[in-house]
Structures are given as C-alpha cells and as structure tokens.
Amino acid sequence: MSITAEPTVRPLPQVVATRVQVPRTTKRWIDWVTTTDHKKIGIMYMVTTFVFFFLGGIEALLMRVQLSEPSNTLLSAQHYNQLLTMHGTTMVFLFVVPVWAGFANYFVPLMIGARDMAFPRLNALSYWLLLAGGIVFYATLFWQPPEAGWWSYPPLSSIQYSPSGGQDAWIFLIHLTGISSLLGAINFYATIVNMRAPGMSWGRLPLFIWAILVYAILLIIALPPVAAAVTMLLTDRHFGTHFFDPTNHGSPVLWQHLFWFFGHPEVYIMVLPGFGMISEIIPVFSRKPLFGYKAVAASTAVIAFLATLVWAHHMFASPLPVVVLGFFMLSSFLIGVPTGVKIFNWLGTLWRGSLVMTTALYYCLGMISVFVMGGITGIFLATFPVDWQLNDTYFVVAHFHYTIFGGAVFPIIASLYYWFPKMTGRMLNERLGKISFWLVFIGFNATFLVQHALGLTGMPRRIVTYAPNLGWSTYNLISTIGSLILAAGFVVTIMNVAINYKRGRVAGADPWKGNTLEWFTTSPPPVNNFDVIPRVRSVEPMRDIRRQVERQTGATQKTGGSERFARA
Amino acid sequence: MPRPRRPPAAFLAVAVAASVIASLLLAPSAMANFITPKAGGSPNANQIASLYRIILYVAAVVFVIVEGTLAYSILKFRAKRGAVAAQIHGNTRLEIGWTVGAALILVVITVVTFVKLPSIINPPNSSAGIQLSAATTEPAPPNGKKVTICVQGRQFIWRYTYGNSCLSNSFSGKLPYSFTTMEVPVGETVILDIQANDVIHSWWIPSLGGKVDAVPGYTTYTWFKVLHAGTYRGQCAQLCGRGHAAMIAYVDAVSPSAYQAWLARQQQLIQTANAQVSQLRQILTANGNL
Numbered sequence: 001m002s003i004t005a006e007p008t009v010r011p012l013p014q015v016v017a018t019r020v021q022v023p024r025t026t027k028r029w030i031d032w033v034t035t036t037d038h039k040k041i042g043i044m045y046m047v048t049t050f051v052f053f054f055l056g057g058i059e060a061l062l063m064r065v066q067l068s069e070p071s072n073t074l075l076s077a078q079h080y081n082q083l084l085t086m087h088g089t090t091m092v093f094l095f096v097v098p099v100w101a102g103f104a105n106y107f108v109p110l111m112i113g114a115r116d117m118a119f120p121r122l123n124a125l126s127y128w129l130l131l132a133g134g135i136v137f138y139a140t141l142f143w144q145p146p147e148a149g150w151w152s153y154p155p156l157s158s159i160q161y162s163p164s165g166g167q168d169a170w171i172f173l174i175h176l177t178g179i180s181s182l183l184g185a186i187n188f189y190a191t192i193v194n195m196r197a198p199g200m201s202w203g204r205l206p207l208f209i210w211a212i213l214v215y216a217i218l219l220i221i222a223l224p225p226v227a228a229a230v231t232m233l234l235t236d237r238h239f240g241t242h243f244f245d246p247t248n249h250g251s252p253v254l255w256q257h258l259f260w261f262f263g264h265p266e267v268y269i270m271v272l273p274g275f276g277m278i279s280e281i282i283p284v285f286s287r288k289p290l291f292g293y294k295a296v297a298a299s300t301a302v303i304a305f306l307a308t309l310v311w312a313h314h315m316f317a318s319p320l321p322v323v324v325l326g327f328f329m330l331s332s333f334l335i336g337v338p339t340g341v342k343i344f345n346w347l348g349t350l351w352r353g354s355l356v357m358t359t360a361l362y363y364c365l366g367m368i369s370v371f372v373m374g375g376i377t378g379i380f381l382a383t384f385p386v387d388w389q390l391n392d393t394y395f396v397v398a399h400f401h402y403t404i405f406g407g408a409v410f411p412i413i414a415s416l417y418y419w420f421p422k423m424t425g426r427m428l429n430e431r432l433g434k435i436s437f438w439l440v441f442i443g444f445n446a447t448f449l450v451q452h453a454l455g456l457t458g459m460p461r462r463i464v465t466y467a468p469n470l471g472w473s474t475y476n477l478i479s480t481i482g483s484l485i486l487a488a489g490f491v492v493t494i495m496n497v498a499i500n501y502k503r504g505r506v507a508g509a510d511p512w513k514g515n516t517l518e519w520f521t522t523s524p525p526p527v528n529n530f531d532v533i534p535r536v537r538s539v540e541p542m543r544d545i546r547r548q549v550e551r552q553t554g555a556t557q558k559t560g561g562s563e564r565f566a567r568a
Numbered sequence: 569m570p571r572p573r574r575p576p577a578a579f580l581a582v583a584v585a586a587s588v589i590a591s592l593l594l595a596p597s598a599m600a601n602f603i604t605p606k607a608g609g610s611p612n613a614n615q616i617a618s619l620y621r622i623i624l625y626v627a628a629v630v631f632v633i634v635e636g637t638l639a640y641s642i643l644k645f646r647a648k649r650g651a652v653a654a655q656i657h658g659n660t661r662l663e664i665g666w667t668v669g670a671a672l673i674l675v676v677i678t679v680v681t682f683v684k685l686p687s688i689i690n691p692p693n694s695s696a697g698i699q700l701s702a703a704t705t706e707p708a709p710p711n712g713k714k715v716t717i718c719v720q721g722r723q724f725i726w727r728y729t730y731g732n733s734c735l736s737n738s739f740s741g742k743l744p745y746s747f748t749t750m751e752v753p754v755g756e757t758v759i760l761d762i763q764a765n766d767v768i769h770s771w772w773i774p775s776l777g778g779k780v781d782a783v784p785g786y787t788t789y790t791w792f793k794v795l796h797a798g799t800y801r802g803q804c805a806q807l808c809g810r811g812h813a814a815m816i817a818y819v820d821a822v823s824p825s826a827y828q829a830w831l832a833r834q835q836q837l838i839q840t841a842n843a844q845v846s847q848l849r850q851i852l853t854a855n856g857n858l
Contacts (some may be wrong), residue, residue, distance in 0.1 A: 076810075077810035077811065077812070077813065078810050081807070081809075081810060081812075084807075147810075148807070149807045153767075153768055153806075153807075155766065155767045155768070155784055156767040156768065156807065156808060156809060161723075161766065161767055161809060246783075246784040246785025246786075247784075247785075250785075251785060252768060252783055252784060252785065253783060253786070286645075286653060287647070287653040288653040288654065288655060288656065289655060289656070289657050291656060291657070291658050291659075292657075292658035292659070292662075292663050293657070293658065294658070295658065295663045317770055317778070317779050317780055317781045317805075317806075318781045318783060319781065319783055319786040319787075319788050322685075322689065326682075329678070329681070330678065333674040333677065333678060334674070336670065336674060337667060337670045337671050337674070340666065340667075340670040341663070341666060341667055341670070343634060344662075344666045345658075345663075347634070347637050347638060347641060348656075348658070348659075348662070350638070350641040350642070350645060351637075351641055351645065351654075351656075352645060352653065352654035352656065353641075353645050353653045353654070354645065354646075354647040354648070354651045354652065354653040355641075355642065355645050355646045355647055356647045357646060357647070365638065365642060368638055369635055369638055372631060372634050372635060372638075373631070376627045376630060376631055379623060379627060379674075379677065380620065380623055380624075380627070383619065383620075383623060383677065383681050384681075385615075385616050385619055385681065385684065385685060385688045385689075385778065386605075386616055386619055386620045386623065387778075388616065388777070388778020388779055388780070389605040389606075389613075389616050389617075389620070389774065389777075389778045389779070390605065391779060391805070392770060392772075392779065392805040392806055393805065452603075453602035453603065456601075456602055456603065456604060456605050456606070457601075457602055457606065457774075458606055458774040458801075458802070460770075460772070460803060460804070460805040461805075461807075462807040462812060463803070463812060463813035464812075464813045465813055466813065470801075475602075
C-alpha cells in the first residue's frame, strides 16, 4: 500500500486531504456495484437520471414533432398517450426528484463536513431501488407502456379501461422509486441533523443543505399517501376492491385528492433543491454574501408547509364546493409570497455585486428570468374562476414547464457546471457552456412561451392532433422548432461533458472561490473526504479559510486552474 | 493575465426581448386575442376574461419590475477591474417591505376575484324569458326560468338530452337528444347537468365559460347564456383515452323559435327512427335472423 498526497495545482487554500491509493484487487465494475461511498452512489444516481432525462427528452421531441402540423399522422393516438405518460412519469420520478438525490448524495456530506452519509448501505439500497423502478417502467416498451397520463386518473387507469400490464408497471415504478426516495430522505435527514462539522449551527447551514433537509421532510410527508393510493389502485385492478369505482360506491375524486396531496408537494420537492443551488451559486459569483440568509432559509420552510395545503388547486374543475375552491385559491396565493421573497433576495444578492459571468451563473440568471414567468402564471391558475378557462390546456403545460424546467432543470444544469470540477477534477469548457445556455434559453422560451397562447385560444393538453383551421398551427410549429433548439442546447452540454471529462483543464481544489466546505478538499475528493474537518464560524466557511490564509501569508489567494474567474 | 472575454453586454436582455417579440410577431395576425382567454359568447366567459385581464395588468407590472431589475443588475454589476462587491448581508426593512407588498397584491386579487365570482357562478335571468354555476349543486336564475340540458360524456362523444327532467329521464323519458352538436336558444339561460358514463371527461366550450369535469358517479353543473347566434366549438379537456382528441363539441345557438322547431323536428326524427328500428327488429325476429 502506498500513500500519496494528491498534488493540487495551487494548494494555497490549505486543502488537507490525502488520497489513499490502495492497489485494485477487484474489477472496476464490482467496485461500483458494491460501493457504499456516497460520492460513487451520487455519480451513479446522476448518470442514471441523466440517461432517463435523455429518454424523457426523446419522448417530448416525438410529441412535439407529431404536433408540429395539424392532422399529422406520425404517431397513433395510442402511441401518443403512451409517450405523454412516459414523458411525465420519467421526468418527475426518474429525473428531477432522483437527480437532486444524486447531487445531494455527493455534496451533502461534503458541504456539512462529513465523511459519508449516516447510513451508507441504506444509501446504496436507495439507488438500486431507483434503478429497479426505472427498469420495471421502461421494460414496458417491449410490451405495452401505460397510457393514462402521469396522474393515472381512474376510471381511465382501471382494469376496464387500461387492461394492459403497463399500468401495473407504472404502479410498481411509483412504489419502487417511492421507497427509494423515502429511504434516501430518511438518510439525508439523519445525516444533516447529526453529522454537521463542529460549529455548523442551523444558522450556518448552507442553503442547499436547508433545501435538501426540507426536500427530505416533504418526501417523508408526501410519499405515504401516494403509496397508499397506488396500492388501492392495484387492488382495484386485480383484487376486487372498489375504492375508485363509481359503479360500486367508490369515488374517482378520492384518487385525485390522494394523488395531488402527494403531487403538489412533489412540485416543491423538485424545485426547492433548485432554489437552494441558486442560493449557493449566486453569492459565489456575485462575490457577495447571500442577501437575507434567514429570510431565504425561512421561506424554504414556509413554502414546504404551504405546499401540503394547496393540492386541490389541481382539481378546480372537479366536483368540489365553492368554499373549498376558495380555500385552495387563498393557500395557493399565499405560497406566492415566500417564493417572491426568494426571488427578491436573489436580486438583492446580485445588486452591487461583482458578477463573474460563468456558465453556472448564466443558468442561475436564466432560471430567475424564466421562473418569474412561471410564478406569475401560477397566480392566474390559482384564481379558480380563471383556472376554469385555463386548466387542462396548453397554458398549464407552459406554466409548469416554466416552473419545473425553470425552477429545477436550469439549476440542475447550473449545478452540473458548478460542481463538475469538484466531481472530476476537470473544468468544463466555458464557451461551450455558454453556447449551450443560449440554445437552451432561447429554445425553451420559443417552445413554451407560445404554449400560453395555445391554451388561451382553446387547445387542450394531451391531444394527439388538431384540425388545421383552429389558429393553433403556427404556434405549434414555433413550439416544435423551439424544442429542437432546446434539445441542441443539451447536446452541446453532453458534448462538453464528454470532451472535458478526461481532457478538461485541471480544476484544482477551489476553482470558483467557493463558499462552502466541498471546496476544502481535493477534486475529486478522496474516499474519506477530509483529513481534518475545520471548525465552521460562518455560513461561508471556505471564505473564512481563504481570508485566514491571506492574513497569514499576505498573498491574495489565487485559485487552482482558473484565475480568469477570480476578481477581474 | 489575459482579459476575460465577455459576451456582448446587452445579450441577455436582447435575447429575452427577441424571443418574446418573435413569438408574438410570428403569431397569425388574425388571431388578435392570444393573451386573454376566449370570451364573447356568454356573460360568465366575459366575466372570467375580465377577471383575467385585471390579473394580467397587475402581473405585467410585477413581471417588468422583476425582469427589469434582473437585467439591470446583470448589465450594471458585472465584474470589472477594481470593482469590489458590496458586502451586504441583508436588510430587515426591505424583507418586510417586499413580503407585505407581495401579500397586498394578492389581497387585491382575492378581493377582485370574490367581487367577480357571483357573476361567474350565478346565472342571470334569461333575456327572453329563463340562473346557474360551475358548482356541485344545480344553480338557477333568480326567476327560476331556465333551459336544462343534460350533458353526458362517454368515450368518445358528447350526448345531450333536452328537457327539465333530463337528469332522471335521460334515456327513458323519450326526451329529444342529440350527439356532438348541442342546439340552444340565444338569450336564454341554459343550465347544463353534466355526467360521465365511463371515464372522466371535461366539458369545455371556451367562448361560453370555464370547463367542468364530467366525473362518473357525480353530477356537475354549469351554465351559459349565449349572446349571439352562431356555432361555438370546444372539446373534451380531460384525457379520456385514445379518442380524446376527437371528442369535439359544438354549441349551435339559434333563435328561441328556431330552437323550439328544432326540438320538435329532432323529437320526430328520433320517433321515426325508433319506429323503423322496431319494425326492422320485428321483421328480423319473424325471419329468425335475430
């Protein structure tokens, strides 16, 4: 056994982590399959979920191409319904929720100064259950994929109207990914509560960690009801129960309540970690502390609380009394307040900063500009009489892509650009990154902005085709062209990763002048993460460390490999 | 150290503006009204559109302020040689200010909504002589005079039964019925009793008001009062299976007298057809073919 210290390019922020090189005795793939290292599990999560993102994207493109012209016969109604079901299910259950689990797996222990997750083997189980869920679901491609939409409203999802096993595969996907997320959530909660570095009180917790803590709590609250609901659906389908069967005193509306009691917190499960990342990346590249740390952290908790009280705004057209509609309108309005507070605080952070325009910051700024639009259309939809016109139309499709794509996918790509150097030790190419950003940003807006107009002119969602004389053709064509530009943007990022994974510039420990502890170790970090865990004295421990070194050495700290992102 | 290469300063703002403007310009000019919901057919649709427009004005102001601040910050506060970021940690007054400000905007929208609500859910008297709501109880105009039509959603067609007792007699009462195209009198308040026979459907004619789900096991209600004669198009808004896109509905609004005449003719056509079917059945049974 030889012990070697990993050399960093400029080791001045005293990174003390040594890599222990153990000669390999097993095959590389066995290492991956048997690993309990949070970093390796995190990488497996990310690779898996990005593969599903790619598949979900292909499904979306197929649908967009089908809709590019009226009366198109490229796809049959059956295939179209299968694609819309798979696209929605994939993006929610197999990409956005678990990709955050992937990032969190890698970075929660690093950011709180821990050496692994609280339950490393449980962590591995979470990953393998996710993969199993994805395989069960995608295996239906060889038989008959489900076609009742990602909400699977009964009676459409009942055995009578969806006899194929695809619907059952969907149920098992919810169960498997649900247990995976639940175990992951318990693990994150235990890790964050118990394993923080000395001095990291709740008021010094990085905001991404706050977000993951709340993400975990929301998952623990939201997943049991949907697990119950899909179990009831399963017994309705195969074991003679009638929970949702109106012909036997069951109620389809019961499903809607149970599903959306999960479904709306799910929205915040997807975007809160995104908000957390925005709150981490913007201060780093503004060279400024986050404006209103307490307000941002508190708003995360308030959003999570309110998120459990707004579910029926998905059901404004269902048979519900007006007083119920009024309650859910008000609770949905209320959730706009903490969300607005976050946006104002991000703007406050940019204000009078010194913005270092990296790709990661581009994606963060893109997120704010896009998410504002989604937040505002949310107010329209929360107003229930207006929702009677807009619900189930392309306006809603536009709205939730502005919120989920804006609030989650932009931050996911921002996190990828921000953390890639830490995970691989290599920099991504900034020029390719910016090209990718502009393609994604322009493609995104071209795809989804016109969809508001489609909804307002009467186009319902989930229709396989439409007649030529309805005034929808031009908007649909613009939207399809936009989706291709959007896809090109992602292809550029994939190329960027593929090219620079091995050949990118060496990053060094702290290429961005980061604020948090993950930068206080080598890139990529060694198995034990840190040799010495520093005492945390503020919400920006890495900055304190840099200052201390500056004081002691009298030298302005340069950062490994990328001075061009340092103070200009 | 080489000076960092920066993209053109105004790029972001220009791209935002360009994608907005391009989408708006490319939209067909005939479709003048693409930023507000369809309206014009019925008072409830008009009231929803007017409520929407009020929210739109407020939203536009918020949107411009937030996106403007963002664009200004990006252009103004880029890293420059010698620039030092202001180390501000926050400002409690500002936090309270924007929290309260956001809440006040929402209070205003809430008040406006509840002021508008009665005109959206309560049907008016018929102009010619007939009240209703998107609600779980059947609404009625103040004077109680109305035209009731039962709407049944099924895979993948809409069936309409005409007559005040249609809910209890939709199949047995020998009431006139029609498929896909609903015939209604202009100026009369029409109450719709909406049901589904198989899966969930959603009744929606954009110009005549908001959508109402047709849920098996439930009866939901809505109303409209068509202001101008003409044909209004809509389609099922809830995924109901492979024929979802084909589940189209038309509302054909004609004068009350033409409506009466149509009802009589439809009644007669149905009776004739029924008679022919029973005749055919007799023949087939007699021949041993049935």
